[in-house]
Amino acid sequence: MKNLFAERVLRNDTSDLNEIFKNSRNPENISFAGGFPDKQLFPTQALKAAYARAIDQAGPAIFQYASTQGLLSLRQKIADRMATHAGVQATAANVMLTQGGQQAIDLVAKLFLNRSDAMVVEGPTYMGALAAFDTYEPTYYEVPVDKHGMDTDRLRTTLAAHPEIKLIYTVPDFHNPTGTTMSAKRRQTLVALANQYNVMILEDSPYRDLRYSGKAVPAIKHYDTEGRVIFISSFSKILSPALRTGWIVAATPVMDALVGLKSAIDVQSPNVTLAAIDQYLATNDIDAHIATINQQYRVKRDAMLRALDRYFPSTVNYTRPAGGFFIWVTLPAGIDAQALLRDVVLPQAHVAYVPASCQFASRQVKNGFRLNYTSLSTADITSGVQRLGRILQTQLAVAPQPKLSFQF
């Protein structure tokens, strides 16, 4: 029946990478590829109690159809938190609950993107966002990320050259996949450019609260003067991804349209889940929980950086993130990280990572990969990086001279 599939499906073939990961299911493997939280840190008993309490308090009504925008008291708590934790003034009416941050991305893409419409993504960027955008078949313009976040000088040039651009997608806090955070100055420049060129900004910030060192920067939406910034985040990294609960903060005309779209996509999010999260927040200190998570993840990040310092060849570059889930590794130019993964790293070192190519909209940059440290024990982090470092030492010894085509 493939002859009947829509073009959006036929043109986005990711079977190569799927094939690699399908072949990677081996208990000997250490995978740095996922973006998983550490399951030992889930507040399992507190969430169990929250489900029971939510059902007891609401009774049968909790199982009925409810609002598309989502449970009001949870939206109110999120609005309050946006003020205290991100410097964003919002009311519950400006908050919608979604099926994780992923659905928030899909909804915003669906709202703005006709086929071929122009948008800016960071290079590299979150591959799940690319997967969502791809189904709306936009024209991508890639703006590089450096250690202060998206390069706003390059953004200015791009916007000037392509005034048809409608949307800018950015992960400003502990960027996926590089781990860098956009400076406050660039955030202000970004908003000024969006105002100047009549562009929307999609600020995707699921890692914002996971800071292990340094001081928080206000959200891009904090600097928003014209309702151009759509802020999205989720409970996936701070509570549990299986709850599939994220949120969008947006100005009223955008919010109204997003609610209409969500209604046509899945009517609403599961009310029982929303009520359970609401109960969890009412009776637990989520900031104390996040502080515990951050303490653990800091140790893991430090273990990975120590292992990289120790075992990786000096011709390889990597980021030193102040928070989040990921470290980005840049290989010498000419090295194809995906081919290396398939041919050498997986079969010989039994280690997995996410190669660069699928994290650039252009699919052209190949000499890098993303490493996750949150889901592994420090022992596995050290031993996996050691195994990977040994392979890289061998491979890069026979590779061309180091000349970094993408670096920090």
Add this chain to the structure above:
Amino acid sequence: MKNLFAERVLRNDTSDLNEIFKNSRNPENISFAGGFPDKQLFPTQALKAAYARAIDQAGPAIFQYASTQGLLSLRQKIADRMATHAGVQATAANVMLTQGGQQAIDLVAKLFLNRSDAMVVEGPTYMGALAAFDTYEPTYYEVPVDKHGMDTDRLRTTLAAHPEIKLIYTVPDFHNPTGTTMSAKRRQTLVALANQYNVMILEDSPYRDLRYSGKAVPAIKHYDTEGRVIFISSFSKILSPALRTGWIVAATPVMDALVGLKSAIDVQSPNVTLAAIDQYLATNDIDAHIATINQQYRVKRDAMLRALDRYFPSTVNYTRPAGGFFIWVTLPAGIDAQALLRDVVLPQAHVAYVPASCQFASRQVKNGFRLNYTSLSTADITSGVQRLGRILQTQLAVAPQPKLSFQF
């Protein structure tokens, strides 16, 4: 920012109807407009216990990322149920769990519909499906429904005239909004026509198990010989809509593509919810639960039919469904049910229904409306129908001679 919205959003303005329903929130009102189950029939305590047991059994792992296709043991139970209850042979690999039946519709639309691609919908049809399809901007061909379901003679003519048609959407069991069920003969004809013209069939069957009289007909997918039928259903009407859990049964190439699309839309459904439903099914007899529901809904349907027989003018026609949620009322030609609702029925009778226009892709048929009976008490059903009947008696007395433009 509306100047930046995509055309799919700008062209689908449903604000008229939204406005009517916004003004209908009055505690005096009796609403036949929703498609809600009776919340008193939700197995609240059993579901509460199922959540607790699911979390206890799986431990913290239940809160981690899981499969996009959904929990295997639940998919297995659904596959088994498809065989016993719908005559459909399927394995767990052919089942995917979705955010209610609505997401299943959205996914299938996204898989097959480029902008302007041709598809068939019934006239009338489920308005939520139209809302989902609308966002892919298809070209609709409307095939009427009569008391044996979609008119397959008209379908044949339509397919012959428009060989570019890719997809047929049908609600064969206790059709939304008319309540009729497609005959076994027409189901076989439908599959034969789809084979002949290389068309996919989307069989949407959320009401299938809610039969109050008569004998079940096999699913359309039972007659599928070429993997052309995609069957979708949900737990919304038989367990709870707030669980937002539906499923798709499809042949492997279609399933693979749908899993890829879901991954880009929301990664996966909430694993806690899926595990709770799995636990509910493992330790409760859902067929006994459905029998209880059917007993209650039969009483409500009968109460509505009795009230319609007694209070509605003889120039008005209505269906007598053997199951499901809805009765369809046909007014004399020339009567605009939406204007009547806004100008007379809501303000004077304080009763709401869903007018015809939004349930036809063409938006051209106006002389009818949908009534729901499952969510109301028999007292409210009787009194609401009486109030509505009184208004119709008055209005139709001054209306043009009865000449039914759409009828059963």
